[in-house]
Amino acid sequence: MSEPDRRVALEWRESGRGEPVIFLHAFPLNSAMWGPQLAATPTGWRAIAPDLRGFGASPEGTAAVYTMELMAGDVVGLMDRLELGRAVICGSSMGGYVAFEMWRLFPERVRALILCDTRAGPDSPEAARARERLAQSVEKEGNSVVVQAMLTRLVSTTTRYHHRGIVDTVKAMMEETAPSTIARALRGMAVRRDSESLLRTITVPSLVVVGAEDAITGRGQSEFLARGVPGARLATIDEAGHVPSIERPAEFDRVIAAFLARLPQAAHA
Ligand code: MLT
Numbered sequence: 242m243s244e245p246d247r248r249v250a251l252e253w254r255e256s257g258r259g260e261p262v263i264f265l266h267a268f269p270l271n272s273a274m275w276g277p278q279l280a281a282t283p284t285g286w287r288a289i290a291p292d293l294r295g296f297g298a299s300p301e302g303t304a305a306v307y308t309m310e311l312m313a314g315d316v317v318g319l320m321d322r323l324e325l326g327r328a329v330i331c332g333s334s335m336g337g338y339v340a341f342e343m344w345r346l347f348p349e350r351v352r353a354l355i356l357c358d359t360r361a362g363p364d365s366p367e368a369a370r371a372r373e374r375l376a377q378s379v380e381k382e383g384n385s386v387v388v389q390a391m392l393t394r395l396v397s398t399t400t401r402y403h404h405r406g407i408v409d410t411v412k413a414m415m416e417e418t419a420p421s422t423i424a425r426a427l428r429g430m431a432v433r434r435d436s437e438s439l440l441r442t443i444t445v446p447s448l449v450v451v452g453a454e455d456a457i458t459g460r461g462q463s464e465f466l467a468r469g470v471p472g473a474r475l476a477t478i479d480e481a482g483h484v485p486s487i488e489r490p491a492e493f494d495r496v497i498a499a500f501l502a503r504l505p506q507a508a509h510a
Contacts, residue, residue, distance in 0.1 A: 248318040252298035257282030261328035265336025271297030277490030295422030307429035313342035331355035341436040360462035369431040376424035397454035397482035440469030452481030
C-alpha cells in the first residue's frame with residue numbers, strides 16, 4: 242500500500258516528550274489498551290497509541306478488507322502528520338502483524354521493534370475459513386459473538402478470577418468496536434502475509450514479549466520469533482495471558498523501559 246489517498250487519518254492518544262514509541266493495539270481492542278503505558282511513559286520518550294482504522298475513534302475508511310499493509314500505511318501516514326522520521330514500533334498481536342508490515346514496507350521508519358503476543362506465520366486455510374465464518378456471524382448477530390469467542394481466552398487465569406476490573410475493561414473495548422470493523426479486520430488478518438522469512442532480515446534491536454499464559458498466540462510462537470530475529474530477546478510476563486500490558490502493567494512497563502534504555506542513541510531528535 243503506497244497510495245496516500247487510500248490511507249485513513251488515524252486518531253491517537255499520547256503522553257510524554259522525547260523519542261517516539263508507537264503502540265499498536267490488538268484485535269478487537271483499541272488504543273485504550275495502552276492506558277497503563279501512557280500513564281507511565283519513561284522520561285525521554287513520547288508514547289503514541291493510534292486507533293487502527295475503524296477501531297476506537299479512527300474512521301473506518303472504504304476498504305472492505307483491512308489488510309495489514311493498509312493498516313501499516315495508515316500508521317506511516319500518522320507518522321508523517323506528526324513529523325516523525327523513525328519510531329520504536331511496539332505491536333500487540335494484530336498490532337504485531339502490522340509491525341511486520343511496517344518493517345517489510347517502511348523499514349527506514351522503524352527504529353526498533355517490540356513484538357508482543359504475536360506470531361509471524363500466516364493463517365492456515367482452516368484458520369482463515371474460521372475467521373470468515375466469524376466475520377459473517379458478527380455481521381449478522383453483532384460483536385457479542387466475538388466477545389463470547391475471545392474474552393475468556395484473552396486473559397490469564399489469575400486475571401480472570403482475581404482482577405475482574407481488567408476483564409471488564411477489555412470487554413468494554415471489544416463491545417464498543419463496530420461489527421463492520423471486526424469483520425473487515427478478521428478478513429484482513431486471514432489474508433496476511435507470511436512473515437517468517439522476514440524475521441532474519443530484521444536489523445533493528447528487537448524485543449519479544451509474551452504472557453506466560455497466552456492461550457491465543459502461545460508461548461511457542463514467541464520463542465520462534467526470538468530465535469528468528471537476529472539478537473532478539475524474549476521476556477515472559479508471569480500470570481499474564483494475551484494482553485500482559487493491561488494484565489501486569491508494572492511488570493510489562495519494566496521490561497519495555499529496560500529495552501528502551503538500552504537502545505543506541507537516535508541519530509536525530
Ligand atoms: C489479536 O489479539 O490481535 C488477535 O488475537 C490476533 C489474531 O486473531 O490473530
